[in-house]
Amino acid sequence: MKEYFCFDHRLGISIPNLELEWAQYSEETQQAILFHWEQIRGSIPDRIAELELSINQKQAQLSDESNFKTSCELNSEIAELASIINDLWLWYRANQTVSEKMHQ
Template identity: 50%
Template sequence: MNAFRFDWNERLRIHIPVLDMEWEHYAVNVQLEIVERWEWIRGTIPDRVLEFEQLINKKQAELFEEESFEQSCILNYEIADYASRINDLHIWSRIDQQLESRRHS
């Protein structure tokens, strides 16, 4: 058992690393395996960001035409949710720097 996995995160639409131990406790070959897999996943993040940006643009266009205050509030909530997802994806995209720096310490 490797004591790590990558769980699907439906909200972000990517697999997220789940480490059951501190990074330093993994063997170097396991660290490399984790980093390599994460690099592949991380490479899909720009596609997810673009997908969410397109949804935001669609919702903003709907909001521009919307006359119902209640529906406008719903659209604003949805826009904020997609923006939050983009922010979270940007945070996850920087994880490789932390793994790499810890790996070389």
């Protein structure tokens, strides 16, 4: 499946990387891709929970931080983690229709 997915280091998951139109893949390949994606998609909520834990830890640090520069850095890190969570939810929801095709 490595040829159909690439690991996104920012998101922490593999995402589809299809070079052909969907119809150009054999039905067997389509099913394998969908099965693999469903496994990845199922791990997204766990990945989000990890990131939320990290955000909570940084927010706790931020509440005790008196150094302005460090506070800005923590805020920036929290914003980046929130952005990653948003992108993960987009992948999770946008590809829900793909997952539904697998069950038809």
